[in-house]
Amino acid sequence: MSNIPAQPSKSLFGAGLLAALAASLCCVTPLLAVLGGLGGAASSFAWLEPYRPYLVALTVAVLGFAWYRHLRPAPVAADCCAVPTKRSVMQSTGFLASVTVLATLLLAFPYYGAKLYPTAKPSAPVSSTTGAAPVWQTRTYRIGGMTCEACARHVESAVQQVPGVQSIAVSYDQATAQVRFDAAHAQSAQVESAINSTGYHVLPSTTAR
Incomplete structure (x- = not known):
């Protein structure tokens, strides 16, 4: 035994x-x-x-x-x-x-x-051939499907690659992304497309100012 x-x-x-x-x-x-x-x-x-x-x-x-x-x-x-x-x-x-x-x-x-995410390189500034001043816009997007801070870092990484985007701040707790971009070179639809490409999705009631 x-x-x-x-x-x-x-x-x-x-x-x-x-x-x-x-x-x-x-x-x-x-x-x-x-x-x-x-x-x-x-x-x-x-x-x-x-x-x-x-x-x-x-x-x-x-x-x-x-x-x-x-x-x-x-x-x-x-x-x-x-x-x-x-x-x-x-x-x-x-x-x-x-x-x-x-x-x-x-x-x-x-x-x-979230701390393990590689540092995302922001898109290179887009130079204007006409010399026009940037047309800055700040939009807040509601995002569905995020489950933790790692999801927020993923969205940030994707949106920062859109030419014309100056900054982005994603809040997992509030399920929002605030994006500042040059409307002369980037459109809101491009930002939405970048968010949706991560597998999460933009919800209605996007706000702009």
């Missing part, structure tokens, strides 16, 4: 990691879209956002049970001469700790993911 505690199965590790990944996909995907040039794929997993609290709870429950099985006291062996069963690498404390750390990083991604 073995005199070591029962070890958590591989299925527990897999379930914990999958739940953690699913909970963070809505925010991981926008970063992958920017790095890989996937465009509209950014919002592919936005539908998971309402289920995030349940996925987080599932991750905690699965990994908590795995740690319980790993750390619970071993039953007393009936045979004093029993040879302890050798643990595999995947049954070691170090491996379970690694899985737990990885799952924690995935669950926390929405809180630090």
Whole structure:
């Protein structure tokens, strides 16, 4: 008879990691879209956002049970001469700790993911052949589909590439983007198209001044 505690199965590790990944996909995907040039794929997993609290709870429950099985006291062996069963690498404390750390990083991604975005280079100033002064406009766009700050950084990155755009500030909390651009070289429709290309979408009631 073995005199070591029962070890958590591989299925527990897999379930914990999958739940953690699913909970963070809505925010991981926008970063992958920017790095890989996937465009509209950014919002592919936005539908998971309402289920995030349940996925987080599932991750905690699965990994908590795995740690319980790993750390619970071993039953007393009936045979004093029993040879302890050798643990595999995947049954070691170090491996379970690694899985737990990885799952924690995935669950926390929405809180630090925006900092991982590459610095977007603003579009080069458009020179006027007529020497006319810039016609600056500031418009506020309502955006649907954003689920975290990483989504906001994705929208900023896309809009900054539109020629004539001077600045953009995207608020995830308010679901808005305030864009200042030279109307002589950029049109509101171009800005909307850049936002929509990220996979999120401009909602009605855009305001201008």
